[in-house]
Amino acid sequence: MSDIKFFDKVVIVTGAGGGLGRAYALEFAKRGARVVVNDLGGSGAGEGASSSAADQVVAEIKAFGGDAVANYDSVEFGEKIVQTAIDNFGRVDILVNNAGILRDSSFTKMSDTDWELIYKVHVDGAYKLTKAAWPYMVNQGFGRVIFTTSAAGIYGNFGQANYSSAKSALLGLGKTLAIEGARKNVHVNVIAPIAGSRLTETIWGEEILKATSPDYVVPLVVKLCAEENKDTGGVYEVGASWFAKVRVERSEGYAFGVDKDVSAEDVASKWDDICDFSNAAPAESIVSTFNAVGKMVGIDLLAAKK
Numbered sequence: 681m682s683d684i685k686f687f688d689k690v691v692i693v694t695g696a697g698g699g700l701g702r703a704y705a706l707e708f709a710k711r712g713a714r715v716v717v718n719d720l721g722g723s724g725a726g727e728g729a730s731s732s733a734a735d736q737v738v739a740e741i742k743a744f745g746g747d748a749v750a751n752y753d754s755v756e757f758g759e760k761i762v763q764t765a766i767d768n769f770g771r772v773d774i775l776v777n778n779a780g781i782l783r784d785s786s787f788t789k790m791s792d793t794d795w796e797l798i799y800k801v802h803v804d805g806a807y808k809l810t811k812a813a814w815p816y817m818v819n820q821g822f823g824r825v826i827f828t829t830s831a832a833g834i835y836g837n838f839g840q841a842n843y844s845s846a847k848s849a850l851l852g853l854g855k856t857l858a859i860e861g862a863r864k865n866v867h868v869n870v871i872a873p874i875a876g877s878r879l880t881e882t883i884w885g886e887e888i889l890k891a892t893s894p895d896y897v898v899p900l901v902v903k904l905c906a907e908e909n910k911d912t913g914g915v916y917e918v919g920a921s922w923f924a925k926v927r928v929e930r931s932e933g934y935a936f937g938v939d940k941d942v943s944a945e946d947v948a949s950k951w952d953d954i955c956d957f958s959n960a961a962p963a964e965s966i967v968s969t970f971n972a973v974g975k976m977v978g979i980d981l982l983a984a985k986k
């Protein structure tokens with residue numbers, strides 16, 4: 681395979697002042713992209729702000745002859761970050777929605793602020809950036825968007841009700857935008873990284889932090905943002921040099937037939953069949969849901985329009 685280059689591309693990386701975002705920004709710049717290095721420069725819990733994190737990464741990029749500009753806005757004001765790309769480079773081709781914070785707490789103890797701040801950064805932030813960049817991508821017939829979910833967003837995790845539900849929202853957003861962008865060559869993928877960073881350095885020791893360097897996540901993001909990449913709507917888990925794709929599976933289920941009423945006791949009596957995955961199949965789209973109903977019940981939901 682030929683080298684992946686981004687010579688004519690403008691890339692926005694949010695939260696690029698440290699951790700994963702910094703690693704993405706450096707690699708895109710090394711491969712020829714002009715990069716908007718966005719970072720609010722606050723704490724891991726979303727408090728405070730500073731321009732130094734973004735400035736430092738821009739300086740690193742310039743030191744090896746790359747081209748980058750800093751932006752210090754919170755992703756909540758995503759349109760300003762996209763405007764920075766337009767004002768400085770005249771276009772936007774690739775958007776890596778990466779900025780993130782944690783405000784972990786058991787659901788019992790979670791405050792409204794913990795909930796709202798997580799939504800503002802992860803959901804509203806990714807929405808605002810993508811909404812502002814989308815028309816440019818659609819009009820130019822090229823775009824690559826990455827959303828950053830988490831294993832917590834896919835599977836749930838104790839103490840992360842706010843974070844996991846926000847990260848889960850990005851799965852839905854990514855899947856839908858992949859469908860809407862497909863015909864315009866705007867490809868959207870979702871990654872669930874595992875990386876040693878300030879968000880994880882309090883839970884992992886030195887050895888694990890080294891093994892989970894952000895550098896092991898970068899190759900997936902570069903591959904998915906390449907012009908050659910045709911994959912869209914995927915969800916990938918990545919970290920420590922491991923790369924994998926996640927999909928949803930559906931049991932065959934059990935249908936009683938629509939010619940009679942169905943009670944809770946009926947459902948309980950067929951519970952083992954309903955939850956039996958021995959004839960499971962990938963569940964990849966709404967059409968596959970309609971097809972499953974068609975197969976099991978004999979009605980065609982796709983033809984059901986009045």
Ligand SMILES: NC(=O)c1ccc[n+]([C@@H]2O[C@H](COP(=O)([O-])OP(=O)(O)OC[C@H]3O[C@@H](n4cnc5c(N)ncnc54)[C@H](O)[C@@H]3O)[C@@H](O)[C@H]2O)c1
Pocket residue numbers: 694695696697698699700701718719720721722723724726733753754755756778779780781801805828829830831872873874875876877878879880
């Ligand atoms: N590290 C992991 O193992 C892991 C696991 C799953 C998901 N993630 C996700 O990966 C992304 C990157 O995390 P990381 O581990 O590199 O953490 P990090 O704290 O090193 O980097 C996140 C960056 O985002 C910036 N940021 C925070 N709020 C911002 C805002 N409102 N506007 C602009 N910038 C903001 C921070 O200043 C920081 O530099 C996050 O979305 C995180 O939730 C990380």
